[in-house]
Amino acid sequence: MTTFDIGDIVKGLRAARSDWRESQGRARENGGRELPSPQALERIVEQIKGALFPMRLGPPDLRNEAEDFYVGHTLDAALRGLLAQAVLEACQASRRGDGLTEGVKERAAGMVREFAQSLPAIRRMLDTDVLAAWQGDPAARSVDEVLLCYPGVLAMIHHRMSHRLYELGLPLLARIVSEIAHSRTGIDIHPGATIGPGFFIDHGTGVVIGETCVIGERVRLYQNVTLGAKRFPVGEDGQLTKGLPRHPIVEDDVVIYAGATVLGRVTIGRGAVIGGNVWVTHDVPAGGSVAQARNDEGRGLS
Template sequence: MDDFIINNVCRTERENASEYRKKLPQVINTILASMEDERCFVHIGDEPIHFSTTVKEMIDKFREILFPGYFSSEKIDGANLVYNMGQAVSLLYDILSEQIIHVLRHDCLRYGQACSECEKTGNTIALKVIQAIPDLRISLAEDVKGALDGDPAAKSHDEIIFSYPGLYAITVYRIANILFKLGVPQLPRIMTEHAHSLTGIDIHPGAKIGKRFVIDHGTGIVVGETSVIGNNVRVYQNVTIGALSLPPNAGEKLRGSKRHPTIEDDVIIYSGATILGGDTNIGARAVVGGNVWLTRSVPPDTKVFIESPHLIYKRHESQKELNHEYQV
């Protein structure tokens, strides 16, 4: 009897589900009709947008080459180094050139641009990026050393390379910045947004960042497109190096202008600090304390802190409340 009841319940639930599905064609027609609505956006009939999985594969291959032996799926030694590096570089070149050609063709066809000779340009740019890898490795090595020098919790260079989200975000930024400066559309931003989604660190590929840039912890960091950051700068979590609020119609007018701060050499910015505005300059060797809000410049060799909060401690003792107020 129980089996009979269960079977009937299952059959009824399946029939009910079919009734819901019968309503889908009407919903689909409504969705299709909405595609004629000029208030919304569609991307139909154009080159497809590249898939994030391919971008991830490309970033992973870059890391294999930038840090040989760290992220390879097999042991690398003198017996297979030349073969392994040759395979990795060849594959990276193929992936990278295909991605660049893809975004060039996408923008050309979608926006009716003049022919950019996608194939030739894509292959040329991909080769330039591959040729930049030796210098890129040196730059990233300095970032790693900077992290070890300033972080007592770091036990080795290996620990930083393997596990620090800040270094991952910086690595992706430095690759994307090369592509950005070579005029590749979309792809650099997609790469840094991929790193953003994994680490919580949002660095625009157009930012200019010097040597030995260190991100400590990292979650919640924002670095805007026109930011300029010098050498030996250390930034802690939840720091914003951003633009002042703009009116809704300012996008086109101010696009390309200097909207984000300049951070000079040897500056330390502690967690929660917010620094805004294209005219804001943080002088060399300055220290910006936690939760500081800045929209004007700071001279070199200056410390900026918020006054210690006035804390109130309350406790109950023998039914009598004792209040203690003092500075911390």
């Protein structure tokens, strides 16, 4: 039987951890986990999704007369779990000197309380996304099919939650929630992106929406669309400058077809249409269109 020298491997891994912590200026602390758990957050998100849509995303044996009891019981468990994860992030931020030094637990509790109070508004916003998908796809048979089956809707359920966490000062929790959806759908939406109501991603795989994107109402994207940054400014220390607006502004009623790439802090005007497989690095006026140039046209902007 093959044997392994587990003791030496354990020592080697301990040394690697110690070197990493020393290089990052982190002292080893006794106690439990220091960072939020993706596994715990995945369970919490599933609970919140069930509370948002109990008769569609809740347990299969749920009956109408028990809806409110289920929602209350499930939210209580989910929010308690979310608070534990928020405290971990807040404590970590405090250790880094990010401003959370006093009353860490109280501040984390306040963030989770505000998130909980946002859930009815998040549900109403998601209703507009579901309706946009049903109205925008001739293959959709019902709003129930859209909610249960469409990857773009799943991505938006996660994004509406993650964006609120991001706004409240919990960017790590927000990023984990968004990456759960990314792994399931292939749709990568940074939680910092601001997206208006009635947003529809058709098919969805390969869509990328950057952190500082601002997207208006009733916008529709198709698969493999990128709303990204054109360049990344570097500071005097040689590090990337973070937080600058660097992604597109997409105004109301814009349609962007499959494979289009829109880069930089450009504005796509209200009602514009961006054709498939084009590369856009300039503003597009309201009502304008961009398409691949044809031999008889010579240019792509009309």
